[in-house]
Every structure is written in structure tokens, then in C-alpha cells.
Amino acid sequence: MIVNLLNNNHSYSIQKIKNINEWVPGKLFSITLTKDKNFFFKAGQFTRIGFEIENHDNKEKNIIWRAYSMVSSPNEGDLEFYYVIVPNGQFSKILSKLDIDQTVFVRKQSFGFLTVDQFQKSNDNLWLIATGTGISAYISILKDNKTWDYFKKIILVHSVRKTEELTYQTIINKIKEKQSIIGNILNYVPITTKENTHNILHERLPIIIENGILEKKAEEILDCKSSSVMLCGNPAMLLDVRRILIERGFATKNSDDSKNLVMENYW
């Protein structure tokens, strides 16, 4: 009852942690939370999650917030978030100590434009290009059936430092199998920049886009007439790849308001 009253009076709801998954010890985790039945979002969007902290000087309690992309799809009953523990990060310090049943504050509003309805349905294929935890938004997008009304072929490119950070592969493979039955294609292209593993690309994204190696591996042309592109994650990657794509004719906004490039910086 108290929880319900609080939920109604604030811009956030109060949820509980149902599960914590440790992907890479001490570094990469995901949490599953209960979900407010009135929380709506589009696949690819983010919200803000918060925890109460006490001010050491005056002992007052405040809520500290950070933005996180939903990993779960809009019609799933729970909410999932995937996160990295940044050394010395204020919020990361809290995230590194979470427990099952712990309370988490979740903003009632969802935000962001990393959504398929930004594009025309006429484009042939969609490239989802992420570094690190940027894959969060794309798992939500890939799980959502609406995405596959827009695009019949999707290329998911995930660039990380080490092989162990190539997470969510079981889910990616399941989606690939499910979509192939109805004639859709999901090509998954992993990249490890700090480890050279057999059959995995080992080079920074801007380089393998410019020299054509990414297209060869993806078995698809990255062309502004047939492709739509999403970029998500590290701002330095976004800046470099955006420049290359704009040189190739991609646009975040054309004169007729259409676009074939959308992006989301994580910091």
C-alpha cells in the first residue's frame, strides 16, 4: 500500500530487483526488475534508474539517477538493464553492490530516438552498430516483432575489448533462429579490439568500415540508398563513424525530414 501511494505521487515508480546476472566478474552485469504496469516505452529507448544515497555532511537522503537503455522488449513483463562498472564511477559504486529484493527507483517516462520508427519501412536493411553496453538497446530492438515489420535483414555489429565481453550471444542466436523461420535474416558481427581471436574481426570500427572489411564480413553493402544505421555507445566511435557515414551520403535529417542514421551517446 505504501509502495503504491509513493508510486502514484512521484515521477518515478519503486521497483525490486528480481535477478542479477554477472556476465564478467566485477565488470559487466544485468539486472531484472519488476515493472510498473503503466511503464511504456519503445524498443531502443532508455529511462533513468535511481538509488537513495545519504549525504555524509548533513545526513539528508537524495536519489542519484543515471540513464540506462532497456534490454527487455516493450511487451515483456519485467525490466532488464545491462551495465558496466566504471572504475571510480559514483553510480557504478552502487551498482557493484546490488542485492536481490533491493529497491530501485525507475522514472515513469521513457526517452530517446534510437527507435525503428525513425526510419522509412522502404529501406532494405538495418545496421545496428554498438560498442560495449550499447548493445542493450539493440537486444530490445531485436526482440521486438515490430522491428521485423520494418526490416527483413538486420546486421548487428558489437565491438568490445575482449571476447568475454561479447555478451547476449544465446539470445542473439535464438532471435536469429526464430526470424530465419519466417524468412528474416540476422547477421551478427562481433569485434574484439584488444584480443585476436580466430574468425572474429580485430580492428576499430572506423577502420573496417572505411576499408570495406566490415561489409565483407557482414555480407551486406553499407549503402545510404538501401541501409538504415543506428550507432550506440562510446562517443568517440560515434563521432568517427558518423563522419564516415555522412561522407557516404547517410543523413541524420534530410530536407524532406527523412533520415537513415540515428545515434545515442552513452556519455
Ligand SMILES: Cc1cc2nc3c(=O)[nH]c(=O)nc-3n(C[C@H](O)[C@H](O)[C@H](O)COP(=O)(O)OP(=O)(O)OC[C@H]3O[C@@H](n4cnc5c(N)ncnc54)[C@H](O)[C@@H]3O)c2cc1C
Ligand atoms: C542515453 C544513455 C543510455 C545509457 N545506457 C546505458 C546502459 O544501458 N548501460 C550502461 O552501462 N551505461 C549506460 N549509460 C551510461 C550510464 O548512464 C552511466 O554513465 C554509467 O553507468 C556510469 O555511471 P557512473 O556514475 O558510475 O560514472 P559517470 O560519472 O556517469 O561516468 C564516468 C565515465 O565512465 C565512462 N562510462 C560511462 N558509461 C559507460 C559505459 N556504458 N561504458 C563504458 N564506459 C562508460 C565514461 O568515460 C564516463 O565519462 C547510458 C547513458 C546515456 C546518456
